[in-house]
Amino acid sequence: MILTVTPNPSLDRTYGVPALSRGRVLRTDGERVDPGGKGVNVSRAVAAAGLRTTAVLPLGGTPGVLLAELLGAQGVDVTAVSIAGQTRSNIALAEPDGTLTKINSPGPELSREESALLLDTVGSCAADVTWIACCGSLPRGLAPEWYAELVRRAHAAGARIALDTSGPALPAALAAGPEVIKPNAAELAAAVGRPLPTLGDAVKAAEELRTRGAGAVLASLGRDGQLLVSAEGAFHGTAPTPAVRSDVGAGDASLAGFLIAGGAGPQALASALAHGAAAVHLPGSAMPTPAxxxxxxxxxxxxPPPDLPLTDTF
Structure with a gap:
């Protein structure tokens, strides 16, 4: 059983356009409406694999109702925390060559009472799960230390934490000891405060975050694959993605694949790579099935060779 927590979920609308031209009327070749948010996508990928998952979400207004309905139709159980604000809606414009332009809303501001209720709800659900995936940015109203408190409560209930966030929330949560963190290359560089031009630099950065409290680091390196650094050592993996249709949610599919395969070791890394590579061949933020x-x-x-240059450096 994998529980996901998405403090700032969304409805994601994806429109296909022939080309993005400023100041012009654009006619789409289709529209997709998907449940959005990093943890939401992890749950969708877990459900697509035929496994049980529950998504804990703060939901409000008509968009919140629709998001819950869409998740239910995809086999995801939803535990909703009612909020006064409206769940946000995001827009993505997809061009034929795979270029994606995203417009993300900041989302509602949660009150102190709503923040506390969300923590309490996760705590009440944590006893029966093996992994809790805490994913995405924190909405307005939640302090950077919110994830750290969630990690402590999850550990007290006997659950393991996989954390995928960025900004001040990531270093604030490290001291609480999440079992896995999942930064991308830019987030990994930002967390250690220096550029990462080679794979060896990325390994050293991941090792530094482990000394600061992370049990393992699963880093997405874009076109350069993924890196896993844990007590077992450093592992680097790649999977071919010759025709990228949409990379929305691909990192979330990777995290789902990692947790589905046990959340540790090279076998889990291989599952993460397979799920991420499959996701980029699908439209919008569709999640891959085993097929x-x-x-x-x-x-x-x-x-891996430390001097291997990274294609995307930050």
Missing amino acids: DLRPDQVRITRN
């Missing part, structure tokens, strides 16, 4: 996966195309290397 979409190509695990035979995944390549894993232990103790």
